[in-house]
Amino acid sequence: MAREERFMSRRKYIPALSVIVGALACVGLFSQASYEVAAFVIGLDARIGGAGLTRFVLPPVGSISASTHPLPIQLTVTLQNIDLAVLRTVVFSTPEVLQAVIDTADEWAARILMAYLARLVALGALGAMVGVWLAGVKQLRGLTLAGLTGALLIALIVGLVYATFDQSAFTNPEYHGIIEAAPWMFELVQESLERVEELGQQIQTVAGNLYAVFANLENVGQISLGRVDLLVLHISDIHNNPVAYDFVRQVIGSFPVNFVIDTGDLTDWGTELEAEITTRIRQLNVPYVFATGNHDSPDVVARLRETPNVVLVDEEVQDIMGLRLAGIGDPAAKRYSPEPAGLDELYSIAQAINEHWGRAEDRPDVFIVHNHRVAQQIHPGLFGAVLCGHSHSLEITEREGTVYINAGTTGAAGIRGFQSRNPLPYSLALLHYARSEEGRLTLVAVDGVHVSGLGSGFSLQRTFTEVGRINRIDVETQL
Template sequence: MSEPSRPGPARRSRLLRTARRWTVRLVVALAGALLGVLLLGRVEAPIGPFDATVALRPAGGGAHLDIPPLGALEVDAYDGPLQLDLQLRRVDEVRAEALATNPVLLDGVVDQVSEDLRDAVVKVSWMTALAAVAGAAGASLLLLRRPREVFLTLGVATGLVAGTAGLAAATWRPQALSQPTYTGLLVNAPSLIGSAQEIVARFDAYRASLEDLVANVGTLYSALSALPAPGGTDDTVALLHVSDLHLNPAGFDLVRQVATQFDVDGILDTGDITDWGSEPENSLITAVGTLDVPYVFIRGNHDSAVTGGLVAAQPNATVLDDSEVTVAGISVVGTPDPRFTPDKDATGDPGSLEQSGEELAEIADGLPEPPAIAMVHDPRQAPPLDGAVPLVLAGHTHEREVTELEEGTRLMAQGSTGGAGLRGLQGEFPEPLTCTVLYLDRATGALTAYDDVTLGGLGETEVTIERTVVGPPAPDNGETGTDGGTEPTGTPASPTG
């Protein structure tokens, strides 16, 4: 049996030359394709209200979403040499305004974003494929300078593009979309709002309940018409106490509706109008300037100095920082929360909170007449004000509570007028949207009554109002008045849906 013949020197030389030629073609095709992708593999596209840049970059697969200045998120959705890179550059004012003013468009915004993103990915995929093939052909023409080599390199480049697409399709992992990796400020997003699947499900339910909720507001105002302002309109000042809006658009809408329907003389906001105090959030604060009444604000622990400055820039707004303002004849003093802790797990220093309350008490004592109201964000700032002012307004806890301090000062902690913002979509029990209309005697500044307004949170459509009449102080002979000056009494009016 004869042994197989080995290739001779001439054949080996031909094989080596062929291997070298194909290696050169492959290297030229790869280099040209890479250059083409880097130069041309991107498109500008609208994604909902955003203008975005969508690109495919040599970065090892997956998707990268950049949201400056908040940070980015990455999704390990597929394998391959190219990464889908999506950068949100700016909000288009025309499209954003159309969404804000057209309920039909707003209701379909999720579907519109999905469709826009799908169209952008298809477009950038074709653009990248053409850029890779054109880059490979150009490199071959420039370096190898033979028409035959150009056609061969085109074939190699087409094979590389097809292989890349096939690898991405074969390794597609849709479940990875609910498990992104966050960077920058967005690292706090999972702890703040939960998983992507949970937040989508809860937001859909929340959005569906808003329609019923708004309808029930009409019932609320009908019941309110039977409750005249204590003391008569001429003798009473009505002030709306809100807190912890946390950027919930429904909360801003509630403020506007209640301010209009109750014909209030001013709005007192005890802080946390934002969540992170960042520049993108601050763009929504201009809604304050569209209200037709004075707006008095103190910074909460989630509000940055920039946020406070933007509120102060609104034509109707005053930001109190250890200072005093008069609203409809009612003197109000206020101090900000001394902390800036947008991380919801951060803990505060009780000493600094109490010190800020002490400094505000000194300011109140230095005024010609004692102020009627003091505004703080955290109820722990209130004890030093006991006896210095008759009424202290606070927020922060997201739980409405009225208590009386040892020296007779009434402390009213508001819930969350924004239902704690996105936090309302977290946890088993939803946060209600709350605010309170305060009625004060125009001559003395004394609190005579208040209406607690509550809108049910996620998945609920209940709307209630409860009128509480504040009784006179206890008489000097030791007999007790209506509520002894310490406990409010009244009759609730609670229309529900």
């Protein structure tokens, strides 16, 4: 009798226990949900058990977590998808539209959070009702009471998490996966953005002083060029650096540049978002001849094809304002990896160029490639000039009638250049052509320009070709 009484006494607690277990189990099993925010799909999840923490998951690079609350509940926010087309539209829209999106970010976050909390409370109510139903409670009144109790239980837990949530825990987070490099990355980006603004202001002064130096050069008889019929700007390895196009635009505005030749590596990873930098090319309003580099990709090439003033080089001879051009893109640009081609493949490319054009009767004036190793293997005498980049080092040499020009890095190696204690200079080359008596354009001189990043000056080296009277002068100025 006593045993039956104890059993009956304990049995009355079964409905209450069923409410708690059912509510928590339902939330734990079905709390995961996805929400669209502009260009992003965000996944939210709440798991009961373990240390109380909040985790941000960024596939495939890893996760960031911190102990933000004492209750044994793990909150997870996962970036599930990015619509690059929408993101590109938002990021590169007008400043007014972009600011409007930023201003509504808090409103979006509040709506998503309220919707998710309502989902958790509803799951708590449903789980509690299922729990007591399985425990034998079939009456509507009992099920309704259980549902309300489950909802209140989850609401109480949510309130406790909110009340004890410590955002400052993310000042000392834990990193897992590739993103363990995040502290360095964040510091790099912050310093880079600060330097971009400073550089953008200084580049105007640099271009103005550079123009003054050129004007003085033309007044000195020994190094004057005389008549120039075509001026070509050779740039390379911009690597997403916006300051590079500020500089290029200033040079085009200050000098009678007829067109630009870019020997590749416009971006770093070749993503659709990076390819938006092609809008800066459109704004230059001059023909823009481009040979792909290993950091470019099919997505970048597709955007370049859509840009009206871009001419993509190929092995067919093309005539741009009387100058005959041909070239070949980097084989890595056909893939989605910036890993450069191996030495054997590069050597094979150079050999194919030598064999093909060695047999050809109709050769271009200029041959364009990205990798300097290919350029160095091209036989002298095949072309009047061979243009390249990749090595980030400005170099101008002449061998047996062929001028080899490496423009270095017009983007100062991109974001990596901002971070370096000894940053690479911004570099480019200006090719001066004069028309012969037969009417053919001939390269007579090349100006190599180094511009220090946040330093105090630039250097200009004018190299005359054999046709332009063998003469080499170095001119330097300090701002």
